[in-house]
Amino acid sequence: MADPEAYEILIVRYAHIGERFRHQNFIMTDAHDTKMPIDFFVWIIRNENRTLVVDTGFDHAEGEKRGRTITRLPREGLAMANVDAAKVEDVIISHLHFDHAGTIDHFPEARFHLQDLEMRYSVSPHMCESVLRHPYSADHVKSMIDALFEGRVAFREGDEEIAPGISVHLIGGHTMGIQCVRVFTKRGWVVLAVDSAHFYENMESPSPFPIVYSVADMLAGYHKLKRLAQSPQHIIPGHDPLILQRYPAVSPELEGIIHRLDVEPRG
Numbered sequence: 001m002a003d004p005e006a007y008e009i010l011i012v013r014y015a016h017i018g019e020r021f022r023h024q025n026f027i028m029t030d031a032h033d034t035k036m037p038i039d040f041f042v043w044i045i046r047n048e049n050r051t052l053v054v055d056t057g058f059d060h061a062e063g064e065k066r067g068r069t070i071t072r073l074p075r076e077g078l079a080m081a082n083v084d085a086a087k088v089e090d091v092i093i094s095h096l097h098f099d100h101a102g103t104i105d106h107f108p109e110a111r112f113h114l115q116d117l118e119m120r121y122s123v124s125p126h127m128c129e130s131v132l133r134h135p136y137s138a139d140h141v142k143s144m145i146d147a148l149f150e151g152r153v154a155f156r157e158g159d160e161e162i163a164p165g166i167s168v169h170l171i172g173g174h175t176m177g178i179q180c181v182r183v184f185t186k187r188g189w190v191v192l193a194v195d196s197a198h199f200y201e202n203m204e205s206p207s208p209f210p211i212v213y214s215v216a217d218m219l220a221g222y223h224k225l226k227r228l229a230q231s232p233q234h235i236i237p238g239h240d241p242l243i244l245q246r247y248p249a250v251s252p253e254l255e256g257i258i259h260r261l262d263v264e265p266r267g
Ligand SMILES: [Zn+2]
Pocket: 095, 097, 135, 174, 195
């Protein structure tokens, strides 16, 4: 393995849902069900040698189907960080759920790094179960198959290096083939858990998120995330509004939209 290069990591928020409750975020909740909002993100990993994007979010049409409004298209958020989606060459797809693998057509030059198991799962007999199928969009899966037949899918198996200082790691649990992303930064190894841990509390309690393929694998995944990261503070969950409170914005104008994860948490 080559010596790791250090990267900047940006988190880009493209949607927020305030009307969400604790029972939607944990398998087991107490009787006092209170509000617990959720954010939706894509991520940028970059240095002077390369720029990668993690996940592609979803668009207005998909949001309408599911009664969810996005604040901006993921590519519009990326553009605010001077990343042109049309020119991005490498996109890591954590898993194929609707809020992570839409807008594939906004990345016409990209190669998609996806776990073999996730592609298989998305077209497997498990999709006969509406509970497991619901978070997937057939259009998104078909777009990935189109990309595959254009030679633009790089299948990953288990734990693999993508570039010096960037690797993906099979976690499973939430879906059969979900992967996290480990990135070397000036503060050490940061792990983008994405939906391997939706909220800090899922992982810290631990108390699994209710959209799940295997509870046992999800719990084992929380331990694997901890092994991969420099410290528990180096793990970034996939949907937690606390992230933008804990990490600084890239500039005052982009507060609440684009924040940095390669620097120490604020305060
Ligand atoms: Zn998911």
